[in-house]
Amino acid sequence: MDRSIFESYAGLEGEQLLGPILRDFAGKAAVVSSFGAESAVLLHMVAQVDKATPVIFLDTGKHFWETLSYRAKLIDRLGLTGVRIITPDEGDLAAQDADGTLHKTNADACCHIRKTLPLQKALEGFDVTISGRKRYHGAARATLDFLSIADGRLKVEPLAGFSALDIAGYMKAHDLPAHPLTEIGYFSIGCEPCTQAGGDAADPRAGRWAGSAKTECGIHWTHNGQTIAAPSRSAH
Numbered sequence: 001m002d003r004s005i006f007e008s009y010a011g012l013e014g015e016q017l018l019g020p021i022l023r024d025f026a027g028k029a030a031v032v033s034s035f036g037a038e039s040a041v042l043l044h045m046v047a048q049v050d051k052a053t054p055v056i057f058l059d060t061g062k063h064f065w066e067t068l069s070y071r072a073k074l075i076d077r078l079g080l081t082g083v084r085i086i087t088p089d090e091g092d093l094a095a096q097d098a099d100g101t102l103h104k105t106n107a108d109a110c111c112h113i114r115k116t117l118p119l120q121k122a123l124e125g126f127d128v129t130i131s132g133r134k135r136y137h138g139a140a141r142a143t144l145d146f147l148s149i150a151d152g153r154l155k156v157e158p159l160a161g162f163s164a165l166d167i168a169g170y171m172k173a174h175d176l177p178a179h180p181l182t183e184i185g186y187f188s189i190g191c192e193p194c195t196q197a198g199g200d201a202a203d204p205r206a207g208r209w210a211g212s213a214k215t216e217c218g219i220h221w222t223h224n225g226q227t228i229a230a231p232s233r234s235a236h
């Protein structure tokens, strides 16, 4: 895969980008979703094209029960049949996080064994990954491109140009259910130990790893294909 592929999708975003990608790479494209605060938008778009699209959910073992409940609700509502629930390697957990508290002492290592390694394995065999990140989330996401190449795969971000208002408008237009935690002040939702209520359209991820420099879990890439490890919060 090289950057010449970008020409085929130049100027497209949202459903106009997602549709051709899913059709052109049928069986070779996977969506990665956290079933978090804004996930319903991308998942709804996916369902309009092909409900059997592989959707990877990383079940870290640390999610809010509300997220697991919301996942079931969205799968049912959208008719998604390709959701794959991926869990960490038992051996890695036993060796590095036997008591489940690694997130307190080394969050990067915790994300590595609970997210990064399981995702790498889950993506074997796929040529294209699709996620729902937005530039308005700032920090390392502020320069996100719709298309990039990372690890030989095409990385697609159909919602890169969406604002908080665009997301809210799409949710309303399609009567999509909200994640229950958004109704009690959570703007961005990840694992329970590393997520606090808070955030707003100006700093949506303020509640993620609050009080530390960590802003990303390491499963995503920058616009130029570099892995995002843990860019400093001061980069805002």
Ligand code: SF4
Pocket: 060, 062, 103, 106, 107, 108, 110, 111, 112, 114, 115, 190, 191, 192, 193, 194, 217
């Ligand atoms: S977000 Fe927190 S609990 Fe979840 S994998 Fe990363 S460090 Fe561990």
